[in-house]
Amino acid sequence: MSMHGNEAEQALTEQVVARFANTSDARLRTLMQSLVRHLHAFVSEVELTEAEWFAAIRFLTETGQMCDGVVRQEFILLSDTLGVSMLVDAINHRYATGATDTTVFGPFYIEGMPERVYGENMAFTPGVPAIVHGRVLTTEGAPVANALLDVWQTAENGMYSGQDTEQPHGNLRGRYRTDAEGRYAIRTIVPVCYPIPTDGPVGRMLEATGRHPWRPAHLHFMITAPGHSTLVTHLFNRHDPYLDSDAVFGVKPSLQVDYCERAAGDANAQQFGFEGGFREACYDFVLERA
Numbered sequence: 508m509s510m511h512g513n514e515a516e517q518a519l520t521e522q523v524v525a526r527f528a529n530t531s532d533a534r535l536r537t538l539m540q541s542l543v544r545h546l547h548a549f550v551s552e553v554e555l556t557e558a559e560w561f562a563a564i565r566f567l568t569e570t571g572q573m574c575d576g577v578v579r580q581e582f583i584l585l586s587d588t589l590g591v592s593m594l595v596d597a598i599n600h601r602y603a604t605g606a607t608d609t610t611v612f613g614p615f616y617i618e619g620m621p622e623r624v625y626g627e628n629m630a631f632t633p634g635v636p637a638i639v640h641g642r643v644l645t646t647e648g649a650p651v652a653n654a655l656l657d658v659w660q661t662a663e664n665g666m667y668s669g670q671d672t673e674q675p676h677g678n679l680r681g682r683y684r685t686d687a688e689g690r691y692a693i694r695t696i697v698p699v700c701y702p703i704p705t706d707g708p709v710g711r712m713l714e715a716t717g718r719h720p721w722r723p724a725h726l727h728f729m730i731t732a733p734g735h736s737t738l739v740t741h742l743f744n745r746h747d748p749y750l751d752s753d754a755v756f757g758v759k760p761s762l763q764v765d766y767c768e769r770a771a772g773d774a775n776a777q778q779f780g781f782e783g784g785f786r787e788a789c790y791d792f793v794l795e796r797a
């Protein structure tokens with residue numbers, strides 16, 4: 508490459524950056540100018556070909572076309588598989604507050620799922636029966652009464668209700684509230700590992716780069732309570748084979764739980780209405796004051 512070519516390329520970058528100089532919103536100016544610099548640096552570093560540029564345009568176009576406005580959000584999937592979602596998570600939770608660790612929201616949350624009472628079963632499809640219970644606490648260790656736990660997980664076929672239209676409405680989804688002592692209890696099935704959707708451009712990217720699409724088994728939580736920051740997190744099954752290679756980089760050591768085997772006659776069996784053996788996972792969540 509001639510020195511002349513290189514200089515012209517740098518001059519172009521500076522010209523584009525300068526074109527944003529009059530952006531009145533200072534934050535938007537920072538975002539746009541930095542985006543241009545990094546995007547240009549990337550294109551220069553890899554010496555992008557015209558065919559590659561066109562392939563990238565096609566890829567992003569298909570990513571948008573794959574979104575259905577309900578449960579399929581291919582851009583979130585792209586952000587997740589490139590580690591961008593977890594980088595944003597890390598930057599926004601840099602300082603230890605004593606609150607429970609956060610992780611990716613993912614694209615499969617649905618608003619307005621049924622409100623369920625303490626210990627109510629949310630599983631209408633087969634699986635290993637389980638109870639997940641514990642408390643919601645403040646960073647000082649006081650119980651948070653009336654916190655809302657919005658929870659969602661896949662069925663044993665690896666699909667979420669809504670995504671899989673065969674499943675009954677609200678299957679493996681629900682909104683639970685803590686009692687006066689901050690306690691919650693969710694009757695469900697043990698989560699299973701599952702692949703993120705691979706029938707779109709993100710799946711092709713994983714395939715082309717030799718990456719697997721699997722997420723370790725987990726239960727999603729979004730926990731809200733007045734006066735506290737919203738907590739978006741998961742509980743992962745300890746010992747899942749994909750804990751070290753989550754396709755979306757969401758695993759944190761503090762978010763792993765054991766689903767312990769319990770016999771029909773064990774302490775909590777009667778309270779939660781189990782007729783045979785079941786699994787029990789216990790976890791206390793800690794919310795940061797808003």
Ligand code: BEZ
Nearest residue numbers: 584587613614615703755
């Ligand atoms: C999920 O856990 O639901 C999920 C997260 C990121 C990408 C795809 C799915």
Ligand code: FE
Nearest residue numbers: 613722725727
């Ligand atoms: Fe999930």
